[in-house]
Amino acid sequence: MELSVLNIKGEDTGRKVTLSDAVFGVEPNEHAMYLDVKQYLANQRQGTHKAKERNEVAGSTKKIKKQKGTGGARAGSIKSPVFIGGGRVFGPKPRNYSFKLNKKLKEVARLSALSLLARDNRVALVESFTFETPKTKEIKSILSNLQSTGKTLVVLPSLDKNVVLSGRNLPKVKVSTAKDLNTFDLLNVEKVLLIEESVNVLENLYSEK
Incomplete structure (x- = not known):
C-alpha cells in the first residue's frame, strides 16, 4: 500500500x-x-468503590419487635438490609480490575x-x-x-x-x-x-x- x-x-x-x-x-x-x-x-x-454491609453500619443490634404475634415478618437488627439505613447486600468492595x-x-x-x-x-x-x-x-x-x-x-x-x-x-x-x-x-x-x-x-x- x-x-x-x-x-x-x-x-x-x-x-x-x-x-x-x-x-x-x-x-x-x-x-x-x-x-x-x-x-x-x-x-x-481505580477500584476504590465501597459500600457498607450490615456489620459495618452504625446502629443498635437490639431486636426491634417481638418474634411472633405482630402480623408482620420477623425482624432483628435495625441494621438489616431491608430497613432504611441498613447495610447493603453484596455491595461493591475495593478490588483490582x-x-x-x-x-x-x-x-x-x-x-x-x-x-x-x-x-x-x-x-x-x-x-x-x-x-x-x-x-x-x-x-x-x-x-x-x-x-x-x-x-x-x-x-x-x-x-x-x-x-x-x-x-x-x-x-x-x-x-x-x-x-x-x-x-x-x-x-x-x-x-x-x-x-x-x-x-x-x-x-x-x-x-x-
Missing part, C-alpha cells in the same frame, strides 16, 4: 511511502482487539487496529514538523489544513514536548509516539496522522525479523 506524503499545508509533496504489509496489511483479529481494549479500560479503573495479556496478543491487536485504519483510508502521512514553543493555534491550523476535524491521533516518531503540549488542550486531539501506541487510542479516533519518520519506527517495532 502506498500513501502520498503531505506537508503541513495539506499539499501533496510528490513523495510516496510504501507501507509494510506486515504492519498495515494483516488480517484484523477482532477478538484480540477486544481483549486489548478491555484490558486498557480495566486498568483505568487489571488482568494479564500476553505481549504477542497485544502486538496482534495493535497491528490489527493499524491495518483496519489503513484499509478504511483513515491514515494520512505528514511531513515532520515541530514548534519552537507550545502553540495550540498552530497545531489546530495544521489539522484544519489536513481536513482532520474529528477525533485525531497524531503519531510522532519520538517525543516532542512542544507538539504534545500544543495538542493537549484540544479535546478531539491526542498526540502519541509510535512506540507508545495502544489499541484503544487507535480505535477511538476517526483519523490517524502519521509523521513520516514514525512509519519506520512502527515497521522496526512490529515487522517480522
Whole structure:
C-alpha cells in the first residue's frame, strides 16, 4: 500500500511511502482487539468503590419487635438490609480490575487496529514538523489544513514536548509516539496522522525479523 506524503499545508509533496504489509496489511483479529481494549479500560479503573454491609453500619443490634404475634415478618437488627439505613447486600468492595495479556496478543491487536485504519483510508502521512514553543493555534491550523476535524491521533516518531503540549488542550486531539501506541487510542479516533519518520519506527517495532 502506498500513501502520498503531505506537508503541513495539506499539499501533496510528490513523495510516496510504501507501507509494510506486515504492519498495515494483516488480517484484523477482532477478538484480540477486544481483549486489548478491555484490558486498557480495566486498568483505568481505580477500584476504590465501597459500600457498607450490615456489620459495618452504625446502629443498635437490639431486636426491634417481638418474634411472633405482630402480623408482620420477623425482624432483628435495625441494621438489616431491608430497613432504611441498613447495610447493603453484596455491595461493591475495593478490588483490582487489571488482568494479564500476553505481549504477542497485544502486538496482534495493535497491528490489527493499524491495518483496519489503513484499509478504511483513515491514515494520512505528514511531513515532520515541530514548534519552537507550545502553540495550540498552530497545531489546530495544521489539522484544519489536513481536513482532520474529528477525533485525531497524531503519531510522532519520538517525543516532542512542544507538539504534545500544543495538542493537549484540544479535546478531539491526542498526540502519541509510535512506540507508545495502544489499541484503544487507535480505535477511538476517526483519523490517524502519521509523521513520516514514525512509519519506520512502527515497521522496526512490529515487522517480522
